[in-house]
Amino acid sequence: MGTQAAQKSERYFVPQPSAWPFVLTASLIALLGGVSAYLEEDHIGPIPIYAGLAVAIYIIFRWFRGVALESEGGMYSAQVGRTYRWGMSWFIFSEVMFFGAFFGALFYARELSLPWLGGEGSKIATNLTLWPGFEAHWPSNGPAQLGGAFKTIPAFSVPAINTAILLTSGVTITMAHHALKASKRGACILWMWATVALGCAFLYLQAHEYIEAYTELNLTLRSGIYGSTFFMLTGFHGMHVTLGTIMLISITLRLMSGHFKPDSHFGFEGVAWYWHFVDVVWLGLFVVVYWL
Amino acid sequence: MAHAHDDHAHGGHGHDDHAHGPDKGIMRWIKTTNHKDLGTLYLFFAFIMFFIGGLMSLVIRAELFHPGLQFVDPEFFNQMTTLHALVMIFGGLMPAFTGLANWMVPMMIGCSDLALPRVNNWGFWLLPFAFTMLLSTMFMPGGGPAGGWTLYPPLSLQTANAFPFLIFSIHLMGISSITGAINVVVTILNMRTPGMTLLKMPLFAWTWLITGYLLIAVMPVLAGAVTMLLTDKYFGTSFFSAAGGGDPVLFQHVFWFFGHPEVYILILPAFGIVSTIIPTFARKQLFGYDSMVYATAGIAFLSFIVWAHHMFTVGMPLAGELFFMFATMLIAVPTGVKVFNWVATMWRGSMTFETPMLFAVGFVFLFTIGGFSGVMLAMTPVDFQYHDTYFVVAHFHYVLVPGAVFSVIAAIYYWIPKWTGRMYNEFWGKTHFWLSTIFINLTFFPQHFAGLAGMQRRVPDYALQFTDFNVISSIGAFGFFVSQFIFIFNVLASCYGWFGRQRNAPDRVWEGARGLEWTVPSPAPYHTFEDPPELPAHEVTGVHDH
Ligand code: HEM
Ligand SMILES: [Cu+2]
Numbered sequence: 047m048g049t050q051a052a053q054k055s056e057r058y059f060v061p062q063p064s065a066w067p068f069v070l071t072a073s074l075i076a077l078l079g080g081v082s083a084y085l086e087e088d089h090i091g092p093i094p095i096y097a098g099l100a101v102a103i104y105i106i107f108r109w110f111r112g113v114a115l116e117s118e119g120g121m122y123s124a125q126v127g128r129t130y131r132w133g134m135s136w137f138i139f140s141e142v143m144f145f146g147a148f149f150g151a152l153f154y155a156r157e158l159s160l161p162w163l164g165g166e167g168s169k170i171a172t173n174l175t176l177w178p179g180f181e182a183h184w185p186s187n188g189p190a191q192l193g194g195a196f197k198t199i200p201a202f203s204v205p206a207i208n209t210a211i212l213l214t215s216g217v218t219i220t221m222a223h224h225a226l227k228a229s230k231r232g233a234c235i236l237w238m239w240a241t242v243a244l245g246c247a248f249l250y251l252q253a254h255e256y257i258e259a260y261t262e263l264n265l266t267l268r269s270g271i272y273g274s275t276f277f278m279l280t281g282f283h284g285m286h287v288t289l290g291t292i293m294l295i296s297i298t299l300r301l302m303s304g305h306f307k308p309d310s311h312f313g314f315e316g317v318a319w320y321w322h323f324v325d326v327v328w329l330g331l332f333v334v335v336y337w338l
Numbered sequence: 339m340a341h342a343h344d345d346h347a348h349g350g351h352g353h354d355d356h357a358h359g360p361d362k363g364i365m366r367w368i369k370t371t372n373h374k375d376l377g378t379l380y381l382f383f384a385f386i387m388f389f390i391g392g393l394m395s396l397v398i399r400a401e402l403f404h405p406g407l408q409f410v411d412p413e414f415f416n417q418m419t420t421l422h423a424l425v426m427i428f429g430g431l432m433p434a435f436t437g438l439a440n441w442m443v444p445m446m447i448g449c450s451d452l453a454l455p456r457v458n459n460w461g462f463w464l465l466p467f468a469f470t471m472l473l474s475t476m477f478m479p480g481g482g483p484a485g486g487w488t489l490y491p492p493l494s495l496q497t498a499n500a501f502p503f504l505i506f507s508i509h510l511m512g513i514s515s516i517t518g519a520i521n522v523v524v525t526i527l528n529m530r531t532p533g534m535t536l537l538k539m540p541l542f543a544w545t546w547l548i549t550g551y552l553l554i555a556v557m558p559v560l561a562g563a564v565t566m567l568l569t570d571k572y573f574g575t576s577f578f579s580a581a582g583g584g585d586p587v588l589f590q591h592v593f594w595f596f597g598h599p600e601v602y603i604l605i606l607p608a609f610g611i612v613s614t615i616i617p618t619f620a621r622k623q624l625f626g627y628d629s630m631v632y633a634t635a636g637i638a639f640l641s642f643i644v645w646a647h648h649m650f651t652v653g654m655p656l657a658g659e660l661f662f663m664f665a666t667m668l669i670a671v672p673t674g675v676k677v678f679n680w681v682a683t684m685w686r687g688s689m690t691f692e693t694p695m696l697f698a699v700g701f702v703f704l705f706t707i708g709g710f711s712g713v714m715l716a717m718t719p720v721d722f723q724y725h726d727t728y729f730v731v732a733h734f735h736y737v738l739v740p741g742a743v744f745s746v747i748a749a750i751y752y753w754i755p756k757w758t759g760r761m762y763n764e765f766w767g768k769t770h771f772w773l774s775t776i777f778i779n780l781t782f783f784p785q786h787f788a789g790l791a792g793m794q795r796r797v798p799d800y801a802l803q804f805t806d807f808n809v810i811s812s813i814g815a816f817g818f819f820v821s822q823f824i825f826i827f828n829v830l831a832s833c834y835g836w837f838g839r840q841r842n843a844p845d846r847v848w849e850g851a852r853g854l855e856w857t858v859p860s861p862a863p864y865h866t867f868e869d870p871p872e873l874p875a876h877e878v879t880g881v882h883d884h
Contacts, residue, residue, distance in 0.1 A: 057868060058529065060451045063361050063369035067460030074510065075467045082502035085572050109456070125528065129453040132524040140516050140558045147562025147592055151577055151584075159585035167655070176580075188583030192576055267573055271583035274575035278566070 056123045059116070066109045073101035110296070114313060118305055127312050134316040138323045141286070145327055148282065152275040152334060156184055160271070163189055187270025196273070197263040201336035204255050208248050209332050215244035216325045219294075219318050229308045231301065238298040241321070245291035252284050279335055283327055290324045293317045360864065368463075371455035372864065373440045374757075376462050380437025381750070383465055385826070387429030388743075390473070392819050394422035399781075399815040401798050402808050415798035416484035417476060423487035427604065428511045429469050431738070434746045435607040436461070436518045439546050441757065443522055445855040445862060446540045448531030448871045453524040454517075461517040468510035475500030486796060488593060489564065491578040491586050495571050505568045512557040519553035522546050531854070531870040537631065538873075538880040540853055541624065544631050545610030548638045552599045552606075555642075560596040563589060587652055594645035602641045605737060606634060608705075608745030609676060612698045614853075614879070615752055616680055619695035620687025621850040623881045626679040631880075633672035633679075640669045650721045659718045666716035670709070677706055692848075693767030697748035700740060700775050708736030711786065726796075729789025735782045740775070747774075750829060755843035759861035760832040766824050773821035780814030852879050 077098030083090045116122065164182025165173025173180060177189035185198050199205060222237035259265040267277045297317045300306065306314055360366045360375060367379060397418045401409050410418070440458070444451055452458045475482040480498020483489070489504075497504065526547045530539065539547075567589070569575040576582025578589045609630075617624045624630065646654060646662040654662075680702050691699070711733040715721050724730060747770075755761050784807040789795075793804045800808065831837050843860040854877055858866055 058450050060865070061371050061456055063366070063371055064456050064459065065365075065369050067456055068368045068463050070460060071463045071467050071510075074464075075471060078506040078510070079471065079503070082506055085502045086499045088499065128528050129524050132528055133454060133457075133520055136520045136523060136554050137516075140520075140554045143555050144558035144562050147559045147566075147595075150592060150595075151562075151566065151588060154585070154588050154591065155577075155583060159580070159588060160583050162585075163580060163583065186583045188576060188579075188581050190581035192582040193574075267569070267575055270576050270581075274566075274569070274577050274582070274584065278569065278575065 056125070058123065059121050059126050061116075066105050066112075070102060070105040070109070073098045073105065077102060114300060114305065117313065127310065130312045130316065134319060138319060141323065142327075145279070145282065145330075148275065148279050149330065149334070152279065155271045155275060160184065160186055160188075185272040187272055191270070193266055193269035193273060194264060196265040196269045198265060198272070198276075199255060199259060199263070199336065201332065204251050205332055205336045208251050209328065211244050211248045211251070212325050212328050215241045215248075216322060218244065219321055223314070223318060226301075226306060226311060226314060227308050235298060235301050238294065238301060242291060242294045242298060245287060245294060245321075249284065249287055249291065252280070252287075276335060279331055283324070283331055286324050286327070290317070290321050293320060369459070371451070371459055373444050373451045373455070373458065374862070374864065374866075376452075376458050377437045377440030377442075378757075379462050380433045380440055380465075383462070384430050384434035384437060384746075387425050387433070387469065388822075391422050391425035391430055392822070394418045394425065395815060396819055398422065399812040402800070403812040404808075405800050405802055405805055407799055410798070412798045413481060413484055416486075416796065417482040419796055420483050420485065420487050421473070421476070424472065424483075425469070426738075427487070427600075428508075428515075429465065431604050431742050431746070432515060433462075433465055435546075435549070435604075436515075436522075438542075438607065438611070438746070438749050438753075439518075439522045442753065442855065443525055443543055443546060444529075445858070445866050446543055446853055447526060447529065447534055448854050448867045448873065449525065449529035450865060450868045452521045453529055454521050457517050458521050461514045461521065464510050464514035464517075468507040468514065471503050471510070472507040475503050478503070488597070489567065489589075490593075491567060491570065491589050494567065495578075501571060502568065505564045508564050509561055512561045515553050515557045519550035519557075523550035523554070526550075531867070531873055533873040534878075537628070537882065538878045540610075540879045541613040541627070541630055542607070542610035544880075545606040545613075545634055548634050549603050549606045552603050552638055552641065556596040556599045556603075559592060560600075563592040563596065566592070587649070590649050590652060591646065594648045595642075597648065598645040599638075599641045601734075601737070602637055604742050605705075606637070608701070608742045609634065611745045611749045611752075612680060612701050613676075615694050615698040615748055616683050616702075617879070618752075618848045618851040619692060619698075620684045620689050622683055622687040624679070624879065625682035625685075626675070627880050628882055629675055630679055633675040636672040637669060640665065640672070644669065647716055647721070650718045651725045663716055663718045667713060670713050670716075673709055677702060677709070692751075693762070693764060693771055694748045694752035696768060696771040697744045697751065700771065701744045701748065704740030704744070704775075704778070705737055708733055708738075708741055711736065724789065726794055727789035728785040728793045728795055731795050732782045732785035732789060735785075739782070740778050744774075747825065752848075753855075754829060754832050755847040756855060756860050756862055758832045759841035759843050759859075760835060760839045761843055761847075762828050762832050763837075766828050770821060770824040770828065773824070774818060777814045777817035777821055781811050781818055782814070784808075784810045852877050 075098070076094040080090065080092065080094030080098060082088075084092070084095070160182040161167075162169040162172060163177055164180055166182070180189035185196075187193050187196065218237050218240045222234045222241065225231075225234035225237055265273060265276070267273050269276075294317060297314055300313065360372065361369055367375065370376060370379075395418075397410060398415065401407070401415055440452065473482075478499040480500065482500050483494065483497050483504045485494035485497060495501075526539070526543050530536075536544075566575065566577040570578050577584045578586045580586070613624055613630055644662055644666040646658060647666045650659060650662070684699075689695070711729070715724055715730065715733060751762055751767055788804045788807040788811075791804065793800050793807075827836075831839055835841070841861070845859055846856040847860060848856075854867075854871060854873065855862070857871070857874075857877060
């Protein structure tokens with residue numbers, strides 16, 4: 047009898063029917079349909095974009111809030127905790143593969159397509175007939191010099207500072223984690239705000255760098271393959287840092303309203319993993335985009 | 339203490355036990371978080387998509403019935419080939435397999451539902467929206483995408499207004515696939531009933547675990563590839579433009595890094611289904627369970643290092659041609675292991691040939707034909723001749739239609755009594771099998787010859803000498819399409835109890851079947867295993883070799 051009751055309490059949490067996913071999808075369609083129409087200059091106006099975005103953000107907020115409340119309400123067994131851990135790990139893996147596509151493009155451009163355009167190996171005819179006189183070197187905006195002459199951002203200037211910032215933020219979030227596990231909520235919250243501040247500092251410097259690239263270096267998205275890979279990689283990374291910072295802030299606010307226990311705080315860990323992932327991607331960027 | 343906890347758990351469910359039934363009306367389907375409801379939705383959606391994609395293929399086959407241009411203009415013809423492929427792959431087969439996983443994985447491994455039920459709902463509902471968006475492009479100025487489902491630039495960049503809708507719908511399909519895959523993978527890793535170790539798991543769960551892994555790994559790469567297309571077209575990047583230092587061939591590499599694992603995404607669940615059905619009707623254990631698992635994993639690994647066999651004629655360095663040729667041929671080894679094991683399972687079994695078994699055996703034969711033509715295509719010098727001919731079309735349709743699609747049909751016949759409690763009609767099932775098999779071979783076998791003789795794919799007209807092959811092929815295609823109505827009626831009759839069909843299927847519908855799904859009533863209760871069930875030894879399908 048006793049064991050049966052105990053077993054029942056460990057039942058896996060199956061949520062009630064929910065309209066969130068359906069509404070989220072509808073809002074995403076409005077958003078993406080609006081953007082598509084905008085790109086093709088169909089003049090259906092910006093309302094679907096803004097409405098879709100607003101509803102999507104609202105639903106995401108509601109959804110995550112609902113999950114947080116379910117968790118704090120004690121509805122999740124240890125098994126549900128494992129589900130979220132596995133789920134988050136696989137999600138991060140998918141993100142790694144997404145970045146992989148752009149890193150792959152960078153590798154291909156530097157190691158293969160540019161040397162070939164420059165006539166390397168058996169591709170001498172390409173060079174002589176199509177792009178005579180083009181010499182492959184990096185950085186490059188291609189044989190047609192798309193976007194005109196440009197300068198690049200030296201690795202050991204702002205990017206190095208940003209590297210230091212992100213690495214430090216990896217330390218501060220680990221300190222916060224230790225504080226949480228040791229039941230020192232106050233310290234944990236302080237470390238978390240420090241992490242948030244570092245994230246914001248990173249974003250500020252990154253924005254600054256972009257402005258400088260556009261206004262002073264003539265380095266833009268249109269600067270051939272260098273501009274393409276540079277802005278797509280750093281841009282997607284920056285978007286992830288933005289998302290990560292928002293996640294950090296919401297976790298910190300949850301900490302301040304008493305959420306999470308020293309021995310059970312998946313939401314916290316999930317965000318910490320995400321932050322470390324963003325950190326690691328940056329290291330890759332720093333080495334292959336800025337430095338080498 | 340235990341009691342206080344108990345109350346909590348009830349709070350968690352929000353309702354008492356009697357509230358466990360579904361909502362009423364349309365809201366049931368919009369809001370459902372139940373794996374069986376969502377499995378049903380996935381399967382119905384796949385049905386509709388197969389129908390639309392099938393109609394598109396009939397447009398193609400009607401145009402190709404005769405040389406010359408008769409029904410459609412070339413631009414529309416190309417829209418049909420492009421959309422047919424996208425609809426069949428992303429709207430038909432992949433959702434069908436996800437639907438089967440929804441229904442069967444929790445029942446096979448003994449858990450209450452998929453691990454993330456709300457995410458599961460999201461994964462499903464993304465699809466109808468995404469495909470509405472994709473199909474609506476046919477009615478836009480400039481028409482739908484017509485550059486082939488592979489979306490190669492620079493051709494695909496010439497798509498008119500449809501372009502961003504195409505790209506974003508692919509993004510949404512990708513999100514749907516990734517969420518579905520994470521869900522299945524996490525369910526399998528985290529929610530098996532006690533005692534069901536990984537190597538005691540039914541093979542369908544194993545093949546889906548590996549399929550899920552492939553999906554999570556490569557769908558983001560496709561997202562990256564199409565994102566680069568989008569920025570190349572609208573934001574001035576030059577990933578695929580040589581003038582800026584990029585290369586159109588780069589797209590092909592990124593695309594096929596997704597694309598080849600994708601073809602295994604379309605066939606590994608089919609392997610799982612066939613490995614489930616054949617032992618049931620051979621009344622023997624699956625031969626070589628362990629080797630099946632390792633072969634599946636081996637195929638998955640190899641699928642990441644063979645992508646450029648789609649690009650032999652593009653002008654790769656010689657070392658690349660050789661590497662990709664040999665790596666591709668290696669895949670024939672684990673695939674051969676599988677075919678061998680199926681045959682060995684049937685060897686000296688006491689076989690009966692109910693409809694699911696017919697489709698499974700048909701799968702083994704006809705998939706293998708597609709496998710053989712695949713090995714032919716893997717040879718670089720030979721592929722120089724075969725590439726972009728109807729030989730390729732014949733090859734991939736043999737693995738996709740009498741391969742993957744047959745497995746879906748087999749699975750539905752096999753499990754529909756469990757889902758609905760009503761048997762299908764055996765006579766019409768067998769008729770469906772024989773008609774499908776005859777017509778599908780009529781459709782695709784002659785295409786081998788047309789291709790070898792030099793008929794190109796993706797072209798609405800052809801030289802006179804290919805006429806005979808094409809006439810046969812078109813007759814086969816129409817016959818196949820019409821035959822599927824038998825299936826539709828047979829299945830719907832079981833769903834809705836037409837023709838006086840009774841709910842009288844026993845728990846263990848097939849007396850040779852093993853597995854937890856056969857220990858529960860037919861139809862299976864709405865919530866099957868709220869508490870993890872016992873796993874009796876005789877229900878274990880994963881039996882090790884000694
Ligand atoms: C009776 C069933 C089917 C018929 C008669 C059929 C017929 C065709 C035809 C005539 C083409 C055009 C070939 C060309 O001109 O290049 C084609 C292309 C294609 N089909 Fe099917 N098909 C069927 C089922 C399927 C299924 C179930 C799938 C996938 C799950 C599929 C996937 C494809 C793909 C990937 C292409 C290549 C499209 C392209 O060239 O971009 N087909 N099919
Ligand atoms: Cu391939």
